Amino acid sequence: MKLRWLLLVSLGLLLTNCSKDDDSGKDIELATGIPDNSKATPSPEVNPAESNVSIPNVGFATEKLNGYKVVNMNMTGIFNKLTGEWMKLHGTATGEQNIWLEIDGVPRSIKAESTGETRAAKKALADVVFLIDNSGSMSEEADQLAKEVDAWSLKLSGLLDLQLGCVGYDGDINGGIDLGTYEDLSAYLNREGYQGTYRTVEFEGTRAAELETAASDYSTGWYECGAAALHFADEHYTFRPGANRIYVNFTDEPNQPNGNAKFSVSSVASQDDWKVWQGTIHSVFSGSSYYDDSYSWQDLYEEKPWLMSDYTGGTYIIDAPSNFEGVTLESLPVTGALTNSYNVKFHYTPDLSTGKHKVEITILSPDKSVKAVREFIDVSFAE
Known part of the structure; x- marks a missing residue:
């Protein structure tokens, strides 16, 4: 009798535990809404x-x-x-x-x-890194861009569970701040005495020294390379588990990996190299007056930077004015993509x-x- 009782209790516990890990029966459907x-x-x-x-x-x-x-x-x-x-x-x-x-x-x-329509929906986790070309040719855009990033980040923080960071790049990775709060990024972009392209020069934050040391491995000589900045952030920034990784690349130059395939736009073309969880890349290109379809683009040397968006399902704008006048981040496709985010839920089962x-x-x-x-x-x- 005692043995039978123990077997019944054990079976009951097993069934109870299984009901919490799979989606059999109606109980879980009622509890989750899935x-x-x-x-x-x-x-x-x-x-x-x-x-x-x-x-x-x-x-x-x-x-x-x-x-x-x-x-x-x-x-x-x-x-x-x-x-x-x-x-x-x-x-x-x-x-x-x-x-x-x-x-x-x-x-x-x-x-x-x-996440935009259902108040009951949990805020989507988004870790956003701005990749900002701070070479001399970006001097027209730099101050307006910093202002827009600041205002945009504040607004989006109310809709999404957001972390923000940035990487500044010229021929080298020459500045940035790891992922953190809106206030952290705003303070970095608005440091006293830093104007124009210098807003994203030098590293700040608790990991500044560590990031500055790591940046030396991502140099492309004198050539601007957004993909090098992308891989630097991917490999060294502190992303949250499960967060949707979003990159926004601002540049007026081709992607110029200087012959290094690791920093080519094609480095994100295959899922063998760039996994689904590593993120989506959005692009803002303000150099179309110089680099149009008649330009002789060249793999590994002068590549279309917005191809990184094509490869990862991101959005892009390729005709932003050189001084960024009239362009707000709110009007860019990446903003629509984020404000129209979805949490698509399904039951976790043991086979996963x-x-x-x-x-x-x-x-x-x-x-x-x-x-x-x-x-x-x-x-x-x-x-």
Whole structure:
């Protein structure tokens, strides 16, 4: 009798624990608001060559929601070029479903929460690094750019769980501040006695000496290289686990890696080199009057900097005026992408606890006019 009682208690504990780690039954659906996986349908067929919207790189974070494990897929907005508007995403078991998710070929039920529209939605985590060309040719833009970054960061801090940092670059990585609060970045950009391009020269903050030492490995000689600044931040800044990493590159020059493939725009073209969680790159280029389509762009020496945005699902503007006059960060596509961010949630199941996984996101509007599919490889959901 005693043995039978012990077996029953053990079985009860096992069932209780399992109910907190998988999505079987209705209890978890009621607790999380995410439809049970039994309601998930296979992704519709979309030819990748016919994609007409860009799916950005995303971040994944495993967390507890009302006692149950869920995965939060943090993604910036998707712009519909056909309508000129940012898409409203609708997940599983909604009449207007337009986003599907499969992991290792298995459909998953998802709930899409807009951080801009749903007060109850948890603020999306975003770690934003500004990559700022501070060479002499940027002197017209520098002061206006610093003012815009300051105002923009303050506004976005109210909508997103935001950390901010910046990297200044010329031929070398010559300044910056690690990720921190809006106040940290503002104080750095507005240091007394620092004007123009010097606003992002020299390192500040608690890690200044460490970052300055590390920067010596990212020199491209006399050549401005936003990709070198990107890799410097990726490898040395303190990003938060699960945060969506966002880079905004401001320059009026080609990306000039001086023959170093590690700092080429193509260094982020493949997921073998630049993983989904490493972030999305947005570009602001104010040199189109000098470098147009007739210019002889050259791989590894003079590259189109906005290609880094194409490769990672980011946005770009390539005709910003040389003095940045009339351009505000609020009007740039990156702002729309951030303010239209989504938390796409799905249930965490034991099969996600180990190994690497393939994640496929499909976008298809009910009228089938808007479509896209993108596959992410080597994704880990380990806590």
